[in-house]
Amino acid sequence: MTKTGHSATYEEVQKLHPLYFNIVKKRLWWFAISLLIIIPGIISLFMQGLNLGIDYTGGTMLDLTFNKAVTQSAVSDTLKSVGLEGSTVQLSNNDTTALIRTEALEESKRSELLNALGTQVGEYDKASLKEDKVGPAMGQELTRNAIYALIIAMGMMIIYITFRFQFVFAVSAILALLHDVFVVVGIFSLFQWEIDATFVAAVLTIVGYSINDTVIIFDRIRENEPKMKRSDSYEDMVDKSIWQTMRRSINTVVTVLIALLALFILGGESTRMFTLAMLIGVFSGAYSSIFIASQILVEIKKRIKKPRRGGKEAVRA
């Protein structure tokens, strides 16, 4: 290409960023921070599990908006009167909206309940009724399908990244991805936020985002690796690559977070948990791309035999 100039040196890259610090050297800190979030999450998963919604456990969920404020006891008593003692009721919106969770109801039982609610509690708006019924077998099927899909997707991604980069890159990327999944699932378990069908979609999106973000940085490492001189350390090269892509990493995560935040605040109740999972996941995805994926790569590279610099592994630049 042009003869003037040269690609930036490590020193130049450092000078370009006013907040520069050596990310790779501090990698044990980053691992520690991640473990600090993931370990409580995993403990929580074992101790209290996840707050699974009816999408997984099976059941009926009714979301009714009454024409005037109602009381918790009126709704509960009505449920009891039709023989649905084990149900839960959650009031919101100045006590006009009731979220009722019961076992999976047959159509006749459902009509009985709705009629009883209409007469004993108060008139409700039919046009804003939301109802979900999931048979017990369906929920398990959904989870099984999603896990199955995720494993297949990870397998495919490992193959692709190995083909385009190296196997080590693929392993690091997948570990970073699992990191993000565990962060999100762990936090949802810790706070016992309810998990519905869209959670699966959210986790899978996070997987997509995390991989996308990691691959961008790996691409720079792939580009810089063959240019290493004998005196350069792999750590410095990775650190340089991370900082060269730092502006992009930050700007991208900022724009995506803006979009998600708008959805979270303005997007209405039905997408709230979905966007919350995505917000946490995208943040974690951006973090793990910079602070985890590349650091795992460095750790693995250090442990396997010193690679002859560049050499055969230089996939096309």
Next chain:
Amino acid sequence: MRRGNIIKLVVLVLLVAAAVGLSIKPLVDPVGGIPLGLDLRGGVHLVLQAEQDKDGTAITKDDIDKAKAIIENRVNDLGVSEPIVQADYNKERIIVDLAGVTDPDKAVDILKTTAKLTFKDPQGNVVLQGEDLKDAKAGQSQSQQGYVVNLTFSSEGAKKFGDITTQLIGQRIGVYLDEDLLTNPTVNTPILNGQAEITGYSTLEEAAGDAVLMRSGSLPVSLSIAEKRQVGASLGVDSLNKSIHAGIYSLIFIFLFMLIYYRLPGVVADFSLIVYALIVLWAFWGFRVVLTLPGIAGFVLSIGMAVDFNIIIYERVKEEIRAGKSIRAGVESGFSRAFITVIDAHVTTLIAAITLYLLGSGSVKGFALTLGIGIIVSLFTAITFTRQVLRWTVGINPKMKTFWFGVRGDV
């Protein structure tokens, strides 16, 4: 050169503006526009599970087909626009999507009643029931022109049918599915052997359609509701409005961010994003993608990736300029290099999206589809559009200050 580029760009801006103006109406048209899912306009989604009857006979593919035919028939009676009825043979299920149905309760009521085939005399008395019918097949008439439905009765049915046809000679027998009259043939001769022929169909399809429904009358499977998702109409509209609201705000933020941070290329990016969104929406329209809430989320994520693509290009261009290249050379090599970067990232995500589409169900599928389309369009827009506009923009004045690319002079 200079003036030529300015003219090209102005024409392009006008063209895109016109395209946006002309696209709004056909895209959001309630009938021909992008179809909205039931979560956005109210409706009901049902998964009906076929269940074996007491004697435990296995459910066949034919049973599912029969059930599907009945359901389709009933759904069409409901007068819902674009109903979706799918059969899942492996899991022995029928999936029904009725978006925009005004009274979901009634729809469910109608769908869940079991179909019943009856033969009635002219006075409306039931003379024969579906159980007495063994089979109904469409075929070509042996004796005259046109197509027929051949009925085979069980031995008991044959006896009954023989009696009826002897009594009702010259009169009409009505064949009803629930309350709907399927056909009312005239009895010409007494039929004693249990083999009847209903004549007078002009096409084979017509005959086959009725034959399926008649066979269905003696359907052995009962259907139970395995999954039901019902959204009231006003709730759906509310969700749609909120999503659009959120979408507009996030777009404004993203546009401003790109403008302030990237200046001139930021303008190009914003312009590209408009074109990008337009192509994606037309793609949704073309593929009849039913837009649902998770689908919108997939779209938002793909916008994020399209913005990312622009960011990667401009960061790379900046680097190339800093490394001493002219703006024009910087744009060329920056774009090429960024493209290699982005291709790998996009393909990896696309692999995830395709896997989800193939293996996922329901909402996951909708999400994967919009994400997948978004990723492909993102690549397409960048190669065809962003690159060219960037070239033209740089071509206006190749000696323009690097400031306009967000590169400070001192580095």
